[in-house]
Amino acid sequence: MGDTKFVEIRGVSKTYHTLDEETKALDKLSFDVDRGEIVIIVGPSGCGKSTILSIIAGLMKPSSGEVFINGNQIKSTNKSVGYMFQSDHLFRWRTIMENVLIGLEIQNKVTAQNINRVEKLLDTYGLAEFKNHYPNQLSGGMRQRVALIRTLAIEPELLLLDEPFSALDYQSRLAVSDDIAGIIKKEKKTAIMVTHDIAEAISM
Ligand SMILES: Nc1ncnc2c1ncn2[C@@H]1O[C@H](COP(=O)(O)OP(=O)(O)OP(=O)(O)O)[C@@H](O)[C@H]1O
Numbered sequence: 001m002g003d004t005k006f007v008e009i010r011g012v013s014k015t016y017h018t019l020d021e022e023t024k025a026l027d028k029l030s031f032d033v034d035r036g037e038i039v040i041i042v043g044p045s046g047c048g049k050s051t052i053l054s055i056i057a058g059l060m061k062p063s064s065g066e067v068f069i070n071g072n073q074i075k076s077t078n079k080s081v082g083y084m085f086q087s088d089h090l091f092r093w094r095t096i097m098e099n100v101l102i103g104l105e106i107q108n109k110v111t112a113q114n115i116n117r118v119e120k121l122l123d124t125y126g127l128a129e130f131k132n133h134y135p136n137q138l139s140g141g142m143r144q145r146v147a148l149i150r151t152l153a154i155e156p157e158l159l160l161l162d163e164p165f166s167a168l169d170y171q172s173r174l175a176v177s178d179d180i181a182g183i184i185k186k187e188k189k190t191a192i193m194v195t196h197d198i199a200e201a202i203s204m
Contacts, residue, residue: 010030013063029065036189038185039193040192040194040195049194055067055074058075082158082160100121104118127142127146145183157190162194163194166195174199
């Protein structure tokens with residue numbers, strides 16, 4: 001037996017069934033991710049990228065195969081995993097601070113210590129002065145940064161990013177992906193990102 005990897009994907013297959021057809025989205029997919037690694041999966045639309053992230057997050061069960069995080073098999077959603085979606089999904093009626101705190105609110109963990117930690121994250125990543133602003137007062141790139149800080153606020157060990165920059169125009173996409181990669185490295189997180197955009201993958 002070798003060392004246990006941080007994330008292990010073992011022979012994962014997924015077939016979707018509808019009334020009149022079967023779609024094989026994943027066929028015996030296996031790979032490992034080490035702690036602190038940023039892995040980018042590139043492929044065209046429809047190749048099963050969102051499916052594998054949903055399975056790793058425990059939001060969906062594979063048809064066969066297993067996923068382990070830290071040696072524990074994933075069977076349902078898991079606090080050690082943070083998921084960032086294609087668009088930023090910020091609530092427009094909540095301020096930046098209120099948006100960033102939402103995960104902690106759901107977990108009933110809005111303590112003075114956690115608020116302080118989140119304020120430091122906003123400060124480090126240049127958003128402190130915007131904490132009482134609303135999402136529509138920020139640029140697309142800043143909103144993605146807010147979405148990442150919201151995901152980081154619950155202190156996940158593994159970040160899953162599903163085409164997080166696809167809503168941005170080409171020029172800001174490369175700058176923002178650079179920016180987000182820098183934050184992930186600085187916070188020493190492990191991340192799996194999926195994208196159809198090779199330039200974005202290389203820039204990360
Ligand atoms: N709930 C579902 N029911 C039936 N088929 C599905 C379902 N979800 C996804 N599929 C099919 O499975 C395949 C993989 O989908 P998936 O969303 O994982 O791909 P993707 O690479 O993330 O694509 P995109 O970038 O367009 O989201 C596609 O052919 C899709 O049509």
